[in-house]
Amino acid sequence: MSYLLRRIVFYVFTAWAAITINFFLPRLMPGDPVQALIAKEQGQLSTDAVHSLYVLFGLDKQQPLWQQYVDYWGQLLHGDLGLSFTFFPTPVSEVISSSLPWTLILVGVTTVCSFMLGTGLGVLAGWRRGSWVDLVLPVTTFISSVPYFWFGLIMIELLAGPNSFFPSSGGYDPGVVPGWDIDFIGSAVQHSLLPALTILISSMSGWILSMRNMMVTVSSEDYITVAHAKGLSDRRVMLSYAARNALLPNVSGFALSLGLIVGGTLLVEIVFSFPGVGFQLFQAVGAKDYPLMQGIFLIITLSVLAANFIADLAYLVLDPRTRKEG
Amino acid sequence: MAEPLIEIKNLNVDYGLGDDAVHAVSDVTLTLHRGEVLGLAGESGSGKSTLAYGMTRLLPPPGVVAGGEVIYHDPERGPYDVLSLTNNELRDFRWAETSIVFQGAMNSLNPVHRIGSQLTDVIRAHDPRSSKEARLARARELLTLVGIPSDRLDSYPHQLSGGMRQRVMIGMALALEPKVVIMDEPTTALDVVMQRQILGELVQLRERLGFSVLFITHDLSLLVEFSDRIAIMYGGRIVEQAPAKEIYTDSYHPYSAGLLGSFPALRGPKRELTGIPGSPPHPGFREYQTLVMCRAGSEFSRKGAVPCRRLYSKVEPGGPAGHADRVRFPPAVPEILRAVRAGPPGARCARCSRRFGQRGGLLAAPRPLTRVSTLEEIRWKPLPRR
Ligand SMILES: Nc1ncnc2c1ncn2[C@@H]1O[C@H](COP(=O)(O)OP(=O)(O)OP(=O)(O)O)[C@@H](O)[C@H]1O
Numbered sequence: 001m002s003y004l005l006r007r008i009v010f011y012v013f014t015a016w017a018a019i020t021i022n023f024f025l026p027r028l029m030p031g032d033p034v035q036a037l038i039a040k041e042q043g044q045l046s047t048d049a050v051h052s053l054y055v056l057f058g059l060d061k062q063q064p065l066w067q068q069y070v071d072y073w074g075q076l077l078h079g080d081l082g083l084s085f086t087f088f089p090t091p092v093s094e095v096i097s098s099s100l101p102w103t104l105i106l107v108g109v110t111t112v113c114s115f116m117l118g119t120g121l122g123v124l125a126g127w128r129r130g131s132w133v134d135l136v137l138p139v140t141t142f143i144s145s146v147p148y149f150w151f152g153l154i155m156i157e158l159l160a161g162p163n164s165f166f167p168s169s170g171g172y173d174p175g176v177v178p179g180w181d182i183d184f185i186g187s188a189v190q191h192s193l194l195p196a197l198t199i200l201i202s203s204m205s206g207w208i209l210s211m212r213n214m215m216v217t218v219s220s221e222d223y224i225t226v227a228h229a230k231g232l233s234d235r236r237v238m239l240s241y242a243a244r245n246a247l248l249p250n251v252s253g254f255a256l257s258l259g260l261i262v263g264g265t266l267l268v269e270i271v272f273s274f275p276g277v278g279f280q281l282f283q284a285v286g287a288k289d290y291p292l293m294q295g296i297f298l299i300i301t302l303s304v305l306a307a308n309f310i311a312d313l314a315y316l317v318l319d320p321r322t323r324k325e326g
Numbered sequence: 327m328a329e330p331l332i333e334i335k336n337l338n339v340d341y342g343l344g345d346d347a348v349h350a351v352s353d354v355t356l357t358l359h360r361g362e363v364l365g366l367a368g369e370s371g372s373g374k375s376t377l378a379y380g381m382t383r384l385l386p387p388p389g390v391v392a393g394g395e396v397i398y399h400d401p402e403r404g405p406y407d408v409l410s411l412t413n414n415e416l417r418d419f420r421w422a423e424t425s426i427v428f429q430g431a432m433n434s435l436n437p438v439h440r441i442g443s444q445l446t447d448v449i450r451a452h453d454p455r456s457s458k459e460a461r462l463a464r465a466r467e468l469l470t471l472v473g474i475p476s477d478r479l480d481s482y483p484h485q486l487s488g489g490m491r492q493r494v495m496i497g498m499a500l501a502l503e504p505k506v507v508i509m510d511e512p513t514t515a516l517d518v519v520m521q522r523q524i525l526g527e528l529v530q531l532r533e534r535l536g537f538s539v540l541f542i543t544h545d546l547s548l549l550v551e552f553s554d555r556i557a558i559m560y561g562g563r564i565v566e567q568a569p570a571k572e573i574y575t576d577s578y579h580p581y582s583a584g585l586l587g588s589f590p591a592l593r594g595p596k597r598e599l600t601g602i603p604g605s606p607p608h609p610g611f612r613e614y615q616t617l618v619m620c621r622a623g624s625e626f627s628r629k630g631a632v633p634c635r636r637l638y639s640k641v642e643p644g645g646p647a648g649h650a651d652r653v654r655f656p657p658a659v660p661e662i663l664r665a666v667r668a669g670p671p672g673a674r675c676a677r678c679s680r681r682f683g684q685r686g687g688l689l690a691a692p693r694p695l696t697r698v699s700t701l702e703e704i705r706w707k708p709l710p711r712r
């Protein structure tokens with residue numbers, strides 16, 4: 001248990017550090033977000049309006065830094081991440097929560113599928129070396145060397161088009177009203193097929209390769225020979241002895257990729273103009289929308305930390321050697 | 327002599343294929359009889375483990391059985407060749423008829439499963455209809471048998487000491503009451519007292535259950551005490567096998583003598599301990615027998631390792647009456663070498679290569695350099711004039 005406690009302390013500390021950096025970074029950056037907004041509105045703002053903006057962004061306060069820091073924490077705990085410039089005056093938290101489900105569902109589902117499929121194929125490829133499964137290897141090696149977005153572009157080029165079943169961009173038909181009905185969900189699924197396929201194919205190959213290599217390494221362990229010598233069925237040796245051990249190093253990789261879900265596969269979302277967090281971050285950067293960027297970074301950092309914590313928990317469950325008690 | 331249980335006939339095991347293959351086990355013929363403890367001793371790298379892996383078809387790649395038979399005399403089904411069993415038959419054969427305790431017994435347990443589940447899964451695999459309670463009871467019984475408290479069933483391997491893990495493996499080997507138990511240095515992590523205690527129990531169990539043991543070790547003194555017969559392996563071959571007492575009192579092969587000379591006798595007069603000079607030959611060398619001679623005895627091991635290794639000699643089967651398995655070596659090798667090297671001035675050995683006695687360069691492949699086996703066979707030729 002003390003192990004778990006130590007990890008929790010570590011994560012709390014890291015989260016605090018991340019949030020603090022998030023607080024200081026924009027204050028250290030040269031330039032002025034309000035100036036950026038004024039430039040965007042092309043001088044149509046009166047001085048009064050400009051002043052009210054400063055107040056709104058909390059930039060006018062002649063308060064000491066520590067007071068600002070305390071206020072910042074207060075706001076955070078209320079879920080208040082400030083107002084977005086691009087979608088002025090919508091709060092950042094609202095902007096993010098409108099795009100988060102898109103990314104979570106698309107990238108979440110594909111990440112989990114790709115891990116499971118890739119691991120399964122990797123187990124087979126590592127176990128049945130010298131059979132047809134070996135054919136998978138050159139193909140996956142090739143695919144894993146192709147960048148995501150490039151793959152997406154090729155998909156659009158080949159599969160999408162004016163008369164194609166696959167739409168080339170967006171999250172749903174402009175004609176449908178978002179809501180929990182067949183029309184909308186059908187349209188959303190149809191739009192996410194291509195990006196999902198892109199992510200699936202290009203991320204799965206990594207899992208296949210690493211799982212295969214671990215299987216090959218584990219296959220030469222003494223306990224595998226013993227399992228064979230015991231006359232256990234090939235299936236049991238493969239799954240319960242080899243794959244079970246080979247999986248361990250991949251668990252942390254999987255947790256990390258869970259953490260990166262929110263950051264999204266930025267480039268894929270850009271290529272497909274998918275209304276997720278990644279695409280939004282891209283727009284925010286383009287519009288110098290500091291509050292939005294800050295909010296997204298914060299969410300990404302926290303989700304990476306959460307994923308790492310999940311990895312620790314998974315290790316605790318999967319590898320008895322990490323359990324210190326007894 | 328009791329009836330044979332496993333007959334290994336002309337077994338050859340190579341690592342790798344083609345010309346680069348290492349012949350780790352060459353032409354081994356060995357019989358394990360019913361109810362017998364057969365000791366297999368030999369230097370590190372002599373191929374003992376490879377023989378154990380080969381006869382049970384557990385060779386790790388690139389190991390391949392290049393030839394031979396392993397006849398198992400099944401009390402129920404009659405004799406069959408283990409090497410030609412189908413995969414399903416092999417799976418049934420394993421552990422139920424022949425179990426193994428591996429040399430790496432420390433790493434033989436799956437780190438992510440409890441001891442209990444690893445003891446019971448083998449019982450379930452061979453007897454799917456057994457009840458869970460029965461399997462657990464059996465597992466407890468096995469642990470007690472090897473001196474581990476049965477509540478350790480719930481432990482993970484990393485929670486046990488190295489010696490405990492070895493004992494768990496020994497217990498596991500007895501789970502299905504097999505006819506043959508192969509033990510490859512199973513007690514290296516145990517202290518001497520525990521080692522003797524376990525071996526003593528093993529021998530008692532054998533008397534009760536009637537299984538046979540192939541016991542692999544470096545420790546000849548242990549073998550002399552516990553085994554019925556001893557086979558000595560060297561360079562991938564069985565160079566000598568005889569009843570244990572006989573090996574002790576009257577070993578024939580210089581290597582056995584060397585091995586025996588390297589440990590103190592438990593009883594009897596004190597004598598000076600001797601090691602075997604030099605390092606063992608690569609098992610691929612056909613000339614290894616000669617090397618034995620060189621290493622076992624003479625100054626050649628210090629001065630002339632190269633010519634020794636390059637010397638080719640024929641091995642004649644047969645030895646003194648009653649020791650058909652023993653191998654006779656040309657006794658004159660050191661003398662031949664000495665004579666050839668000293669050679670008359672202006673002459674060279676007719677049936678030796680010109681490069682004899684020189685160190686081979688990078689391109690000079692090791693090849694047989696002389697074909698003589700007695701001093702009388704040497705013929706001299708005048709050296710050509712420059
Ligand atoms: N995978 C392999 N590839 C090539 N050569 C191998 C391989 N495994 C073993 N060998 C060689 O086979 C020979 C016999 O090895 P083996 O493990 O059977 O020796 P051993 O008698 O059991 O030695 P020890 O007493 O140290 O356990 C050694 O010379 C070794 O170098």
Ligand SMILES: [Mg+2]
Binds near residue numbers: 374375376429510
């Ligand atoms: Mg060995």
